Amino acid sequence: MKALFAEKFYSEQMESIKKLGYEVIYINEKQLNSISNIKDIDMMVCYNPFEKIDISKLLNLKWIQLTSVGIDQAPREKILENNILLTNNKGGYSIPMGEWIVLKTLEMFKNSKQFYEKQNNKEWVVDTSILELYGKTIGFIGTGTIAKEGAKRLQGFGVHILGVNTNGRNVEYFDKCFSMKKIDYVLSRSDILVITLPYTSKTHHFVNEEFMKKMKDESYLINIARGSIIDENALIKNINSGKIKKAALDVFEKEPLSEKSPLWEMDNIIITPHNSWVSEMRKNRKFNTIYENMERFINEQKLMNLVNLKKGY
Helix, strand or coil: CEEEECCCCCHHHHHHHHHCCCEEEECCHHHCCCCCCCCCCCEEEECCCCCCCCHHHCCCCCEEEECCCCCCCCCHHHHHHCCCEEECCCCCCHHHHHHHHHHHHHHHHCCHHHHHHHHHCCCCCCCCCCCCCCCCEEEEECCCHHHHHHHHHHHHHCCEEEEEECECCCCCCCCEEEEHHHHHHHHHHCCEEEECCCCCCCCCCCECHHHHHCCCCCEEEEECCCHHHECHHHHHHHHHHCCEEEEEECCCCCCCCCCCCHHHHCCCEEECCCCCCCCCCHHHHHHHHHHHHHHHHHCCCCCCCECCCCCCC
């Protein structure tokens, strides 16, 4: 069984893959420009080499393990046509992203951005507009692993946690979940809305003008999913009108965010550079998922994190 790794891991980790029975080839994704020396691979571990190589010409390829959670970069038609399995790194970044949701919620409620500016200007000015999180309602649009980790960490704050998913199924750490058909109820009740949806053709600009009109007045918005889920022009309009009081954005429609974007100049926006997934544990968690799946694959067992390409996640 031949495996291509387009990302390097520690030597002892790579040795553990070989002990499973794999012949391992390592080619850095940036240097992966042709298929001449990988024609007979059975599986590959990668992020996005798909603009450089045509996977339909890898006739033995049976499985692609992505190192990312998102699958936007994967050539879906070719994967489907060639009956290739696709798995992702679902759950690999959920803990730091769950912590990030708590961090940005508190930063907005406690006016941290303004305090940091006062510190830089050496201004000693008391702020009496600080809010407390206790008793507030937090709505998650999407109840996957990231939302679960966020909801879990918010439990101790005495908040009411609502979730929206496809069919309204109950999810651990949520007080109540609703189907997409009942999303209007959650929008109208939530003091804070957290966007954790996967990005698909159906969720492009899902958070649009109509969506924002249904949100509770002066509510807060956090997006750690994908930038294109939010219509940024509608967001800017609703921030300026006061409908949305504050927003914490880690992702944007175009990244890096253009220097010309008005979002940079808005006092009630917190901007971070797609950073919520980062932690010192990310590489180990990623490898653990890869190892578990490679062990399952060679033993002909069902893989974890199988992507349903027809659904788009």
